[in-house]
Amino acid sequence: MGAGIALVAARAGYETYCFDLSADALARQRKAAQKFFGRSVEKGRMSQEDCDAALGRMIDTTALTDLADCDLVIEAIFENLKVKKELFGELNGICKDSTIFASNTSTLSITEIAAGTGRDDRMVGMHFCLPAQVMKLIEMSRGINTSDETFATAWAWTEAAGQISVETQDKPGFILNALLVPFNNDVIRAIEAGLCTPEDIDTAICSGLGYKMGPCTLLDLIGLDTQVLLGEAFYPITLDTRASVPPLLRRMVAAGRLGNKSGGGLLTAEKAAKATEAPAFTIASAGDSRSFPTGDDFLSAAQGDGPVTIHLGGGFAADAGKTAVLVELDTECLGVHTGEDMGREGSNVVGFARYRNGSDAPSNLIELVRQPATDDAALAAARAVFEVAGFDVVVCADRPGRIVDRLVRPKYNDALRFLDEGLASAEDMDRTCCMGLGYPDGPVERVTRGGLARHCDVTTAIQSMTGLPGYAPARAAVVAKAREA
Ligand SMILES: NC(=O)c1ccc[n+]([C@@H]2O[C@H](COP(=O)([O-])OP(=O)(O)OC[C@H]3O[C@@H](n4cnc5c(N)ncnc54)[C@H](O)[C@@H]3O)[C@@H](O)[C@H]2O)c1
Numbered sequence: 001m002g003a004g005i006a007l008v009a010a011r012a013g014y015e016t017y018c019f020d021l022s023a024d025a026l027a028r029q030r031k032a033a034q035k036f037f038g039r040s041v042e043k044g045r046m047s048q049e050d051c052d053a054a055l056g057r058m059i060d061t062t063a064l065t066d067l068a069d070c071d072l073v074i075e076a077i078f079e080n081l082k083v084k085k086e087l088f089g090e091l092n093g094i095c096k097d098s099t100i101f102a103s104n105t106s107t108l109s110i111t112e113i114a115a116g117t118g119r120d121d122r123m124v125g126m127h128f129c130l131p132a133q134v135m136k137l138i139e140m141s142r143g144i145n146t147s148d149e150t151f152a153t154a155w156a157w158t159e160a161a162g163q164i165s166v167e168t169q170d171k172p173g174f175i176l177n178a179l180l181v182p183f184n185n186d187v188i189r190a191i192e193a194g195l196c197t198p199e200d201i202d203t204a205i206c207s208g209l210g211y212k213m214g215p216c217t218l219l220d221l222i223g224l225d226t227q228v229l230l231g232e233a234f235y236p237i238t239l240d241t242r243a244s245v246p247p248l249l250r251r252m253v254a255a256g257r258l259g260n261k262s263g264g265g266l267l268t269a270e271k272a273a274k275a276t277e278a279p280a281f282t283i284a285s286a287g288d289s290r291s292f293p294t295g296d297d298f299l300s301a302a303q304g305d306g307p308v309t310i311h312l313g314g315g316f317a318a319d320a321g322k323t324a325v326l327v328e329l330d331t332e333c334l335g336v337h338t339g340e341d342m343g344r345e346g347s348n349v350v351g352f353a354r355y356r357n358g359s360d361a362p363s364n365l366i367e368l369v370r371q372p373a374t375d376d377a378a379l380a381a382a383r384a385v386f387e388v389a390g391f392d393v394v395v396c397a398d399r400p401g402r403i404v405d406r407l408v409r410p411k412y413n414d415a416l417r418f419l420d421e422g423l424a425s426a427e428d429m430d431r432t433c434c435m436g437l438g439y440p441d442g443p444v445e446r447v448t449r450g451g452l453a454r455h456c457d458v459t460t461a462i463q464s465m466t467g468l469p470g471y472a473p474a475r476a477a478v479v480a481k482a483r484e485a
Pocket residue numbers: 001002019020021022025075076077078079080083087104105106107127128129130
């Protein structure tokens with residue numbers, strides 16, 4: 001992180017002292033800096049002259065005393081409170097009075113770090129995103145004693161450096177990690193519980209929500225060992241069980257499966273080819289369909305009497321003569337229609353829903369729901385019908401919320417609760433998710449657009465079946481539901 005932050009500073013024209021205990025680390029960073037700026041020249045983003053000047057502004061040192069005249073010191077060392085406090089304590093004796101101290105910590109409290117500096121009025125949180133030289137977002141936070149002048153000066157520095165900052169309270173994980181760490185753990189718990197494959201989680205989240213990167217791809221990228229450290233840092237402070245380290249995550253790390261850096265993590269399977277032929281299907285409609293509203297193109301492909309029957313709008317009738325009987329689901333489980341025993345005996349019934357964020361238009365994602373002994377032939381027929389029609393298809397067990405709502409609804413609750421707790425503004429929370437995580441829209445905008453009352457319905461349904469506190473609808477959703485009534 002320190003290497004990336006140094007590139008941001010040097011690129012913006014600041015004389016930049018790069019301090020590390022390790023001369024090897026500094027040598028590696030210089031090579032990386034030459035490569036990064038060199039590529040910028042090749043791509044026409046920077047002139048050779050500017051590249052040489054930026055590299056010339058970077059001064060490597062292993063002597064802390066060289067930082068004496070710096071106006072701003074941005075610390076990005078090992079994530080350990082004691083070590084960071086010691087470093088700032090030492091710097092306090094070296095740096096001029098006006099030097100502002102900033103920490104890039106992801107999980108520690110700025111106020112606690114500042115308490116060791118001897119200048120807690122001149123300390124701020126500046127949380128860059130990885131890789132800092134590419135990602136524009138900085139989460140800025142103040143410790144309890146940070147002066148307004150310090151915060152304003154540090155903020156002005158980020159603007160002059162061409163970054164885009166958001167303001168957040170000094171709380172574990174600020175905005176980005178506070179939303180991401182429990183969500184990532186939920187993903188691992190879903191895999192551990194046998195909900196579906198990691199590959200299908202990524203397909204569901206990217207297709208249903210439009211995220212640029214699936215959560216399993218992201219976890220493999222950041223490293224499962226890093227996710228353990230994040231959980232271990234968060235849980236003791238927040239006591240949020242979703243932040244606690246899932247047993248499967250510990251086992252993966254113990255087995256050396258750390259993600260991309262170890263050559264293997266959560267994702268293991270090749271992407272399967274989509275079906276090219278599908279059996280004919282018949283539609284039986286009992287009411288309004290959330291998946292295929294009147295006029296939807298898919299409906300026009302239905303035939304009189306196909307081997308597959310699709311029940312829309314809450315209806316269901318068993319028909320053993322069909323290859324597959326598909327039942328559209330809303331917030332209920334398939335077992336409500338079929339009985340829990342049917343799946344155990346073998347069944348041609350498959351549940352499904354086309355993912356839809358409240359009243360938004362339906363997405364391109366179909367979640368298929370299977371019971372323990374659902375026929376493979378029925379599942380294959382259901383998959384073929386939807387894939388040939390152009391949908392992305394995933395398969396999951398008959399569990400509340402299926403894949404997308406199970407994983408994303410607690411995050412919406414978190415975002416709404418964070419708003420009530422004053423963590424950050426809705427705009428800054430949404431901007432953080434879009435810029436830091438590549439989401440097409442932020443959680444507050446998305447849940448509000450989809451309808452807070454609908455969010456209340458979905459989370460209440462999941463909570464009634466699981467008892468998990470993460471699904472307890474946030475205040476704003478409960479209020480919206482009450483007003484709807
Ligand atoms: N990795 C990320 O995605 C990420 C993102 C945002 C913030 N952060 C935060 O940035 C900080 C650094 O994380 P990282 O992933 O770059 O760690 P890292 O282990 O890759 O790098 C830490 C560097 O600090 C040096 N170092 C260790 N102790 C030192 C000391 N006492 N004085 C000076 N240098 C010392 C090490 O030699 C090493 O080069 C942490 O606080 C982390 O929470 C990390």
